[in-house]
Amino acid sequence: MSQLRQTFTVHHFENEYQKVEIRNSISPYTDDRDTLLILSVVGGPESYGKDRSIGDFFETLNTIKFPSTQVSLGLLVGDTAEFEAVVAYFKQYFNSLSYQKMHEYIHKVTILTAPFIEESFSQIDRGDRHNDGVQRLRRRTIARSRNFVLNNVLAAEKFTLFVDSDIIAFQHRDMVKRFIKADHDIVVPRVIRGDLSDYDKNSWVGERTKPNEEQLAKMDNGDWENWDYVPRDVTDKMVHFDTFLNNKKDLDKSAPENSLDFSMKLDSVGGAILFVKSIIYKQGIQFPPNYIVGTTWDRLEGYDGIETEGLCYTAKSCNYSCWGMPNLVAEHSVE
Numbered sequence: 001m002s003q004l005r006q007t008f009t010v011h012h013f014e015n016e017y018q019k020v021e022i023r024n025s026i027s028p029y030t031d032d033r034d035t036l037l038i039l040s041v042v043g044g045p046e047s048y049g050k051d052r053s054i055g056d057f058f059e060t061l062n063t064i065k066f067p068s069t070q071v072s073l074g075l076l077v078g079d080t081a082e083f084e085a086v087v088a089y090f091k092q093y094f095n096s097l098s099y100q101k102m103h104e105y106i107h108k109v110t111i112l113t114a115p116f117i118e119e120s121f122s123q124i125d126r127g128d129r130h131n132d133g134v135q136r137l138r139r140r141t142i143a144r145s146r147n148f149v150l151n152n153v154l155a156a157e158k159f160t161l162f163v164d165s166d167i168i169a170f171q172h173r174d175m176v177k178r179f180i181k182a183d184h185d186i187v188v189p190r191v192i193r194g195d196l197s198d199y200d201k202n203s204w205v206g207e208r209t210k211p212n213e214e215q216l217a218k219m220d221n222g223d224w225e226n227w228d229y230v231p232r233d234v235t236d237k238m239v240h241f242d243t244f245l246n247n248k249k250d251l252d253k254s255a256p257e258n259s260l261d262f263s264m265k266l267d268s269v270g271g272a273i274l275f276v277k278s279i280i281y282k283q284g285i286q287f288p289p290n291y292i293v294g295t296t297w298d299r300l301e302g303y304d305g306i307e308t309e310g311l312c313y314t315a316k317s318c319n320y321s322c323w324g325m326p327n328l329v330a331e332h333s334v335e
Helices: 054-061 080-095 115-121 132-153 175-182 213-220 241-248 307-316
Strands: 006-013 017-024 036-042 071-077 108-113 159-163 167-170 186-192 205-208 233-239 264-266 273-277 322-332
Touching (some): 036 132, 054 167, 071 080, 108 132, 175 186, 241 322, 307 322
Parallel strands (some): 036 159
Antiparallel strands (some): 017 108, 186 273, 264 322
């Protein structure tokens, strides 16, 4: 049993954030493969779902059918105590591996903590995170967190996969291989949560509402305390994955729409599971931390297009497109 088959590096940056790298020093990882970077943002110990931990989440990631030696992992952990727990978990995990298993293990794990990002959102209870009144702050924090872990971890990996820490299962373990085969720029699967057949409603194609003149005036005047606008679907002009499922019921089982490899073009994607060709991020197409649709020089905040929705909005300007593969399914924690 070897306990020295790793390199362990700690970085401190002006007391603003910490970065820990644990590298598998004998991994046969090379840059000319279909290498994959898996990224996730963890708030605190409750972020994995009820009665779950970093070990449970890592076991879920390990079910992905993809050569482990071609994978690196990056985690941004907002809570300082949980950051220390995650670092300890991966140090122990690497040290417990035999020489033979090290050859099968992932290339590198990078764990970050940046409390200054999480502090702005720490007052919001996890159970209230979907309330309309907190969406601007919540989505801004998520966008900042995604950008931070992405920019601090992404190296030469060809593909990037964001996975929310409360994803508990992949019904189709070869999901990543199917994403690569489809050759889409940006692609998401369908995410279920309990009885919800389509949990991540940020994946859509269609038309959304726009604010009225009174609401726009509040934006121009910076009256954010009274700003309560949230984009909604325009009735009969919006398609989500559950709309697709309802329409699919009338199809013959042999129809192309029933294939696991079926894909549909989207205007926006969610981020629970998000697969992107890394070259897109490397050009600066990332996650806007503000609503970019409806901005002006005087109106610094718009009314739509933040975070993953903004990713698709900006990607289109460089001729990249967003897609969904609704027959590929991942499961989200119920609590």
